[in-house]
Amino acid sequence: MVKWSIIAVCMVPVCAGLAGVFLPAFGWFPLYGKSDFTFDIIGHLVSRAGFLHSIWLSIFTALFSTFIAYWLCIFILIYSQHFSYHYWLRKVIAPLIAVPHVTMAVGILFLIQPSGWWFRIISPWLTGWQTPANLNIVPDLYGFSLVLGLVVKELPFLLLVGFAILKQTNISGYGQISRSLGYGPVSSWFHFIHPLIAVRLRLCVLIVLCFAVSVVDMALILAPSTPAPLAVKIFSWYQEPEIEPQFFAAAGSVYLLIIATFCCGIWLLFGWGVGYIFRLFSFYGVRFSSGWRIAKLVQIGVLFSAALILLIGILGLLSAAIWAFADIWYFPNMLPQKWGVSAWENGYNTYVSLALNSFIIGFTVSMLALISAIIWLEIPHKPVLKITDFFIYVPLLLPQAGFLFGMQILIIWLNIDGLLFTVIWAHYLFVFPYILLTLGPIWRRFDIRYELMGASLGLGKLAILWRVKMPMLAVPIITAFSIGFAVSCALYLPTIFAGNGHFLTLTTEAVTLAANASRQALGIAAILQMLLPLIIFSAAGIYLKLRWRRYRYFRIAD
Amino acid sequence: MGIFIHKIFPRLLLAIGFCMTLVVCSISVVSAAEDHGYEMLEEKALGQEVSFNAWGGSPAINNYIQWVARQVDERYGIRLKHIKLTNTSQAVSRILAEKVAGKTENGSVDLLWVNGENFSRMINAGLLQKDSWAFELPSFRYVNSEKMPDIISDFGVSTNGLESPWGRGQFVFGYDSQIVDTVPNSANKLANWIKNNPGKFAYPQPPDFTGTSFLKQVLFELIEDQMALYQNTNQVNASELLAPLWQWLDDLHPYLWRSGKIFPSNYSHLVRLLGDKEIAFAMAFNPAEFALGVEQGILPATIKSFIFDKGALSNVHFVAIPFNADAPEAAKITANFLLSPEAQLYKANIKMWGDPTVLDLDLLPDEWRREFSSLPQHPSMVSVEQLQKIIPEPHPSWVKLIEEEWQKRYAAGG
Numbered sequence: 001m002v003k004w005s006i007i008a009v010c011m012v013p014v015c016a017g018l019a020g021v022f023l024p025a026f027g028w029f030p031l032y033g034k035s036d037f038t039f040d041i042i043g044h045l046v047s048r049a050g051f052l053h054s055i056w057l058s059i060f061t062a063l064f065s066t067f068i069a070y071w072l073c074i075f076i077l078i079y080s081q082h083f084s085y086h087y088w089l090r091k092v093i094a095p096l097i098a099v100p101h102v103t104m105a106v107g108i109l110f111l112i113q114p115s116g117w118w119f120r121i122i123s124p125w126l127t128g129w130q131t132p133a134n135l136n137i138v139p140d141l142y143g144f145s146l147v148l149g150l151v152v153k154e155l156p157f158l159l160l161v162g163f164a165i166l167k168q169t170n171i172s173g174y175g176q177i178s179r180s181l182g183y184g185p186v187s188s189w190f191h192f193i194h195p196l197i198a199v200r201l202r203l204c205v206l207i208v209l210c211f212a213v214s215v216v217d218m219a220l221i222l223a224p225s226t227p228a229p230l231a232v233k234i235f236s237w238y239q240e241p242e243i244e245p246q247f248f249a250a251a252g253s254v255y256l257l258i259i260a261t262f263c264c265g266i267w268l269l270f271g272w273g274v275g276y277i278f279r280l281f282s283f284y285g286v287r288f289s290s291g292w293r294i295a296k297l298v299q300i301g302v303l304f305s306a307a308l309i310l311l312i313g314i315l316g317l318l319s320a321a322i323w324a325f326a327d328i329w330y331f332p333n334m335l336p337q338k339w340g341v342s343a344w345e346n347g348y349n350t351y352v353s354l355a356l357n358s359f360i361i362g363f364t365v366s367m368l369a370l371i372s373a374i375i376w377l378e379i380p381h382k383p384v385l386k387i388t389d390f391f392i393y394v395p396l397l398l399p400q401a402g403f404l405f406g407m408q409i410l411i412i413w414l415n416i417d418g419l420l421f422t423v424i425w426a427h428y429l430f431v432f433p434y435i436l437l438t439l440g441p442i443w444r445r446f447d448i449r450y451e452l453m454g455a456s457l458g459l460g461k462l463a464i465l466w467r468v469k470m471p472m473l474a475v476p477i478i479t480a481f482s483i484g485f486a487v488s489c490a491l492y493l494p495t496i497f498a499g500n501g502h503f504l505t506l507t508t509e510a511v512t513l514a515a516n517a518s519r520q521a522l523g524i525a526a527i528l529q530m531l532l533p534l535i536i537f538s539a540a541g542i543y544l545k546l547r548w549r550r551y552r553y554f555r556i557a558d
Numbered sequence: 559m560g561i562f563i564h565k566i567f568p569r570l571l572l573a574i575g576f577c578m579t580l581v582v583c584s585i586s587v588v589s590a591a592e593d594h595g596y597e598m599l600e601e602k603a604l605g606q607e608v609s610f611n612a613w614g615g616s617p618a619i620n621n622y623i624q625w626v627a628r629q630v631d632e633r634y635g636i637r638l639k640h641i642k643l644t645n646t647s648q649a650v651s652r653i654l655a656e657k658v659a660g661k662t663e664n665g666s667v668d669l670l671w672v673n674g675e676n677f678s679r680m681i682n683a684g685l686l687q688k689d690s691w692a693f694e695l696p697s698f699r700y701v702n703s704e705k706m707p708d709i710i711s712d713f714g715v716s717t718n719g720l721e722s723p724w725g726r727g728q729f730v731f732g733y734d735s736q737i738v739d740t741v742p743n744s745a746n747k748l749a750n751w752i753k754n755n756p757g758k759f760a761y762p763q764p765p766d767f768t769g770t771s772f773l774k775q776v777l778f779e780l781i782e783d784q785m786a787l788y789q790n791t792n793q794v795n796a797s798e799l800l801a802p803l804w805q806w807l808d809d810l811h812p813y814l815w816r817s818g819k820i821f822p823s824n825y826s827h828l829v830r831l832l833g834d835k836e837i838a839f840a841m842a843f844n845p846a847e848f849a850l851g852v853e854q855g856i857l858p859a860t861i862k863s864f865i866f867d868k869g870a871l872s873n874v875h876f877v878a879i880p881f882n883a884d885a886p887e888a889a890k891i892t893a894n895f896l897l898s899p900e901a902q903l904y905k906a907n908i909k910m911w912g913d914p915t916v917l918d919l920d921l922l923p924d925e926w927r928r929e930f931s932s933l934p935q936h937p938s939m940v941s942v943e944q945l946q947k948i949i950p951e952p953h954p955s956w957v958k959l960i961e962e963e964w965q966k967r968y969a970a971g972g
Contacts, residue, residue: 053971115834134757226969241675412659500666501641512614512642
């Protein structure tokens with residue numbers, strides 16, 4: 001019953017959203033005077049100049065960035081077994097997860113463009129440049145800048161989930177067995193532990209992949225525009241004031257959905273292929289134990305590139321933060337010529353109320369989503385629900401502009417537009433899948449013997465949940481909550497659409513500031529957006545330490 | 559100080575109030591009959607909340623709207639709420655969604671900052687109020703539509719009083735006087751400069767508004783029969799008329815920033831590049847934009863502005879009221895205030911926003927005319943006399959054609 005109501009809460013708007021995309025895509029939009037079903041629009045798009053190139057860009061950037069982020073994540077997880085750097089690694093990735101994609105894109109752009117921070121640091125004494133050189137660095141023609149930006153954002157997310165999964169897997173046990181069978185530390189990882197992690201990480205990776213296919217805000221800044229990736233094209237079609245592009249946008253969204261499915265297919269096929277090869281190796285008893293030197297080289301290479309990528313993210317955010325306090329900063333000065341807070345003086349009094357709005361919405365949504373996710377996971381899975389699982393992830397897969405239009409008609413029709421409740425509902429659609437995603441794989445693989453032990457001690461179902469399962473899974477729960485909060489904080493279009501623009505948050509403010517030419521305004525936006533999720537991340541950590549101190553020896557994934 | 563607050567300040571207020579009453583009375587004598595309806599509006603508007611949907615990307619404009627909000631609150635008891643948009647089409651699609659869902663009253667938008675294509679889209683979908691309310695506003699008497707026809711004709715589409723003029727956009731260039739010695743104030747001179755200084759010029763990628771406007775501005779110089787641009791593209795030989803523009807661009811693209819393979823995404827990106835000295839020119843649709851940038855420290859003081867010798871592409875921006883507005887009365891009062899000499903004067907001030915007025919100075923009472931002519935000037939701004947050279951916007955069908963052709967030629971990859 002509870003489960004069905006969660007499904008209804010998610011499905012009804014999702015279906016309305018899907019209708020808002022699919023009906024116009026096939027030519028049905030009576031208000032614009034078109035009500036005949038046709039495949040013309042879908043067909044016409046392919047013949048438009050640059051359309052196939054756009055599709056190729058979307059596929060390439062999505063698959064390539066996910067590939068890099070995934071394998072870097074796996075290698076870091078491997079090596080973090082040998083070193084104890086993952087403690088501070090987790091501290092480093094928290095702000096990278098907390099900031100929205102657009103903030104990160106702006107930071108990276110400023111860092112690596114020809115007039116950016118790196119070149120300001122080495123100019124003119126090293127490069128001899130008094131004015132910036134005309135280099136095709138960012139955005140580049142092939143989409144590498146976008147790939148970099150996506151990896152910077154997705155690697156920390158995968159790592160966070162990966163760490164939680166890792167701690168729950170009996171690594172040392174598998175490691176000992178495999179080494180007793182003659183496998184080296186690295187190859188034992190690939191033969192025994194990677195398959196276990198890959199399964200639990202799979203859904204997360206697919207969401208990351210789909211996100212990369214449909215990303216707009218980051219692509220607007222880092223992707224090439226001649227032509228742009230498909231998602232950006234769809235976005236600009238939706239923004240056009242004329243009627244015809246609205247149909248193109250809807251039809252483009254259908255293509256985007258197909259591309260996302262295609263990319264997921266390729267990814268799964270690839271994963272299956274890798275698995276098959278390793279099974280062959282195991283079958284023929286290949287040990288890879290002699291390649292120590294190569295393993296060492298790979299290790300250095302991987303750690304170096306991972307460190308570089310995280311460094312780019314951190315420096316990008318740092319440069320944005322410096323801009324917020326720079327009154328004047330021109331090329332080629334390494335640091336601002338004049339520091340100051342003049343950019344903050346415009347509207348500092350509104351920031352508090354904006355932060356409060358963000359907090360109220362984010363906290364309520366994440367709490368509701370967390371509770372419903374736990375209920376969802378606790379109720380035994382019937383096969384019939386597998387299809388509905390797909391619907392829950394639809395909001396993450398579709399381009400928001402098109403999807404939200406159909407949803408908006410539903411909201412207005414129900415006469416609940418512009419209410420706080422509606423904003424929370426709209427956020428829930430995006431937060432719930434993320435929480436389910438981060439919590440689900442760990443929750444489902446919780447060792448049932450703990451529950452049996454609890455039952456044998458006379459605990460009821462609720463008591464087992466409350467006194468055994470939740471304390472032991474405290475870290476994943478808090479992590480999921482923090483991610484949900486960060487997701488809610490970063491949502492722009494749903495906040496505007498559902499709230500009629502009446503509920504302003506830090507992100508709505510930041511996005512309008514980002515339209516401004518001043519980097520000072522961008523810097524302020526970046527700081528504001530970083531701050532709140534960071535506070536929640538650290539508050540969650542402190543709460544964990546204080547509240548559940550006595551459980552700490554039993555806790556999973558600390 | 560104490561004396562000032564307790565004794566003089568109230569008297570000063572009284573005096574000002576008296577003067578204002580006098581002005582208001584003298585105006586209302588002129589057209590007492592017209593204003594009777596307007597007073598009824600004021601009564602209805604008291605206490606209403608107006609949600610003003612307007613692009614929110616500029617702190618200068620946002621501050622101005624805040625000032626307006628304080629004024630209409632004090633004078634009419636109207637609570638004005640600025641809904642900051644990143645793109646006007648956001649609000650248009652929201653109103654459209656309300657129409658689809660059958661919400662014919664209590665709509666979420668009361669007043670919308672709009673012009674050009676968005677306005678014609680709203681007319682076509684029937685999203686605006688039906689009566690020609692804008693012509694009946696008391697402030698409209700200071701507007702001269704014979705002198706400035708674009709005040710009642712928005713990109714060639716007749717407004718019919720469905721939107722009220724607010725300000726004027728004019729296409730100006732900004733340049734770095736440290737890099738550029740003599741201003742290339744024609745399309746040919748600009749082309750020569752670009753060829754001699756490769757990598758130092760860029761324009762935002764169409765369909766960005768500023769980028770398309772740049773192409774239109776250049777087109778006006780390259781074309782002989784300029785009147786053809788005021789006709790629909792399907793009534794003239796458009797491809798032949800556009801040929802010189804493509805020729806001009808084909809010649810120049812290899813010499814542009816990033817060799818014309820990558821373009822800045824929008825106006826803000828362009829201005830940031832100018833501030834970074836990656837490029838030497840930028841362009842904007844507000845004559846005060848570069849002066850404002852210098853004032854705010856976004857741009858160095860070496861940035862100056864100019865317009866092409868033949869004149870500046872120019873249009874008017876408006877405010878409109880949707881068909882289902884919740885507080886149409888208060889929205890009209892607000893639109894009237896936005897058009898009043900006082901609000902227009904404050905808006906034209908470079909310290910505030912610097913947006914040129916849509917009022918005809920000759921129709922204004924003397925004291926207001928004096929105020930307008932004594933507005934401060936800025937070294938980074940084009941002079942008011944120069945800005946008199948106006949090129950009205952071509953027929954809207956050209957925008958679509960230019961954008962599509964540009965896309966095919968320069969953004970199809972390969």
